[in-house]
Amino acid sequence: MVTDMKPQALILTGFGINCDAETAQAFERAGASAERVHLNDLAADPAMLERFQILAVPGGFSFGDDVASGRILANRLRYRLGEALQGFVAEGKLAIGICNGFQVLVKLGMLPFSDGAFRQDVTVTHNDSGRFEDRWVALERDPATPCVWLHGIERIELPIRHGEGKFIPRDDATLAALQAGGQIALRYASRQGSGPARGAYPDNPNGSTDDVAGICDPSGRIFGLMPHPEAYLDRLNHPRWTREDLPEEGAGLQLFRSAVDFAAKELIGAKV
Amino acid sequence: MAERIEVAIQPGRKDPAGLAVKQRIADDLGIHIADARVIEIFTIDAALAPDELERARTELFTDPIIQESAANRALARDFDYVVEVGFRPGVTDNVGRSAAEGLRDTIGRDLQDGEAVYTAQQYVLQGVDQSTAEHIARKLLANDLIEQWTVKSPDELAAIAGGPLLGLPVVTDRSDPAVHEIELEIPDTALEALSRDMMLALDLREMQAIQGYYRDAAVQAVRKEAGLPAKPTDIELEILAQTWSEHCKHKIFAATIEYTDPEGKTRTIDGLFKNYVKATTDEVAKRVDWLVSVFHDNAGLIRFDDDYLFALKAETHNSPSALDPYGGAMTGIVGVNRDILGAGMGCKCIFNTDVFCFASPFHEGEIPARLLHPRRVLRGVHRGVKDGGNESGIPDINGAIVFHERFLGKPLVFCGTGGLIPTTVDGKPSHEKEALPGDLIVMAGGRIGKDGIHGATFSSEELHEGSPATAVQIGDPITQKKMADFILEARDLGLYNNITDNGAGGLSSSIGEMANGPGGATIHLDKCPLKYAGLAPWEIFLSEAQERMTLAVPEEKIAAFLDLAKRREVEATVIGEFTDSGQLACTYGGKLIGSLDMAFLHDGVPKMQLKAELAPEAPQPAIVVEDNDFTEDLEAVLGSLNVCSKESFVRMYDHEVLGQSVLKQFQGAEEDGPGNAGVIRPVPGSNKGIAVACGIAPKYSDLDCYAMMACSIDEAVRNLVAVGAKMGTIAGLDNFCWPDPVESEKTPDGRHKLAQLVRCCEALYDTCVAYDIPLISGKDSMKNDYKIGDTKISIPPTVLFTAAAVIDDVRKCVSMDVKRPGDVVYVLGETRDELGGSEYATVKGLAGGRAPQVDAKANRKRYEQLAQAIDAGLVASCHDISDGGLAAALAESAFGGGYGMEIDIAPLCADGLSAAAALYSESQGRFVVTVAEDKAAAFEAALAATRIGTVTAASTFTVTASKTSIVSSDISTLKAAWQEPLQW
Structure with a gap:
């Protein structure tokens, strides 16, 4: 029934999204077939979503981060594509939001999505430093996370490039529930040794509660993170490649491969 | 009625924006206030039902987790004064524009004509009195030119009861729509x-x-x-x-100049551009085969590989940045992006560069009327370029910040952009484009307002009392990003025949130039979409409102073009047609209101006749360095403004978006050593790359303008060679910024300044030809003076030289940081007694001396050998020696790599060179190179290199001269001295 057995990834574009090209490239290199689709084309034909197993909301400055980062795009997705997105996640398909895309998914309520309803329970907001920064950080995966995007990753270095990446939960109970469910998939870690950054700048670059760099839904299939895995697909992207022995493949690619392999096995393999 | 929504961080939560304001008030004004919080104000000038207002407040404007908000009620509490700052009428309000789009989604209907959302900020201050609050507003929070502001006490705010504090910034001025005849038969x-x-x-x-x-x-x-x-x-x-x-028109570069040279001989130069700039490229073109399109398009285009062309352009935006640093600089960066988008059939922007020149941010003297404190200019310019670049999704990969006291009169803001385009687009060569008679003229992107009217003429004058507020525009990166995405789609579908951007001169300029091909154009000005009513026809044609491209679309493709634009939410309007009438004609309301002969318009300007002669040179005292503490001096040089780290500014630019980064601005063990050139690999799957660097040396201008130019070129080239670029692959851009060089009553020294320009052009030709660098594009800005009353400040003559090279294999590139203990440290190139204009001379307060002279022939040989050594994998690290001399370069390489150094400069002093000159002279053509011990013999066999020490595991940094220790420090101390001054 399906001639192309590769998982299909929809990469959202338009309105200031600007990491779509390298995100598409990451999925392609991870074995998926990636298609960049303008938000308005998707809104005009929401049924289009049905042929994709993976939805990616890339980084960028949707609507210039005006009013609040991710807010206007999140509203537009909710108003114009709410039902289609509900259906997409109900089928157990995969979604990722990177940087601005993470901000969008959080404000849309697609993360942490604890009880399966689109409701904002956490936020990402202005860094404690009050400024946008581009710097590399170390990250560690929560060993107990169900996140399907992080198979094969324990610790990884990636760049962050944001002014609004500080994670704040609604309250302590929300945080505790996320922690208990392994939904805090990725934390900023100490760059020198190991273990979490414990809030120390710049290891934790924005002041995120509990060093949160990325969270997933309870199923682990919807994932959002502030750092940019698509910016580390090759050794040469790493800031210290001229002085360290690094594998040819950038560590960020594993994240995409993890999800594409999962989709191939669970979403396409199961159907055939 | 206008509805007012206030949004604030919930009480008890940290307010980063408020804390940042409090910090800036302390840093910039020296005023320590108890607390500051920020309230965002959204004024919705639209008829909303109560439930619509409530939905907008909760769903659009308020973050339910951390914010509180109120409609038509004040949120400020526990304060002494609030300062509210909003835009003046007609000033671009990007957040307001986005908020209106969000509002449309939330209420599910379009806003009516005239309905809009306006934004303002309210600063809630504790621990200030009224006059202090007003002082803070005037000096820090608001710019009177573009913003309105008010200060209110708690009682006053209560009396307003949630109503507006400022007038709605609606444009109500109506220009006279009539077309006037002007009498020219006058004396x-x-x-x-x-x-x-x-x-x-x-x-x-x-x-x-x-x-x-x-x-x-x-x-x-x-x-x-x-x-x-x-x-x-x-x-x-x-x-x-x-x-x-x-x-x-670049009239000064086209002028006939009677030039008397330093020997007293007089000759006539028939155009500096023709005889030096274009002549350089013509000469070098005989020896390089990768030039594709130079000088006539919006940017120069060269071959990248078989499949892509590479475009490069740099622009300045000085005068607007002096008046409104944020808006002016942002307009600069998004403006040069449009040059790339309008180059060939439309290039994708792949990187930005930025170079700024300011007076010291620590300037303590009087600030002349209408000028802003350099600290404020620096912050605003940086923020404008940062927002413009980041929001456009274009990485900033190279730049510099340069300080000189005379940039108080006018800051220089250079913005550059590189682009890539497939060699063929829709089956045709992508660098060729031509509008045909009958093609429709389409304007795409933003709308037209009064912003930027007379921008082109304004920047052709010195900054004076009457400089118009309308000369200032604020860029809108998101409108432009939408437009750029749309244009690249339309390009690949082959939907247009020609494209150019709207910059200086607006439609008048873009259509006027494009009409040269078909031989005429007719524009219907009443068809142009306006931001608001009330523009006179000539204002519509001349407005420099941003984010607009002009395209020539053939009749049969217009439906597809407009349909795609609509689906991408980009406004595109047919506003006229190209003709072969020989006339540039404008209609308004169906009536012809102006028509000019194309030939007269483009070629009718009389050539300027100018005189140039260098003023007799006052003998410069030789620089004599007496007793020194070289360790203290090294820290002082590293901490001088032109040498010290700019990392905190650079980190705020996204330098990795598009995923092509290879060498970043900061490198080494802790990613904080200063890189030489930015390197990217723009095509996935290919290891071919582009290296970009810059050179700028206004500090030498007063001593020797020829040297200034030669040093600027040499610095840019050294930076490229240091990462592995090869001679013969380098392309250059010349951006001249000069004080007015036309002799007149207000410029009595015009002949001297013009002669400096001639000397500079001679150096440009000599050096570029020696290095085989074609100039592929460039620009000049010739009126960089300030004059109000008796105060005149002219900038030092300045040229930014931007250089880019195609790198065959980026995997062979070298970074500046030392790699491992035991590696041998070399200096390449001759160190001479050239302390004139150096950072060391500035730090020590020593005037005079000799500016460095460039020996291009000798340098070229060294650069070729070094490139070969890098290609052969012999080089562990390489750092260009420039500001701060050898000592600064050694220290940077050492602390960049996280290891110490033991240096002995005896080999440099063998011919009697002083230790001070050896360490701090800024002789050109030099590098610090480190090489692994086992490769040292091969390296020494490959080129002439002077071994001066080793990299050490210990963190100590020592220099010995004549067996005496003269510098003894530690890399952490040196790094701290280098990082401290501008660690903002």
């Missing part, structure tokens, strides 16, 4: 007065040339036939003034 003095009063910035000979055109019987016959009045209409004069402005 010469009246012609000059007319030019001044209409802000035409044309001199008498130019006004007389226009007068002569209207006296021409043939012209009058054409006018009569077309139904135009005998006298010029206002729009015709405005078009001529704009097209003939220094900004657009």
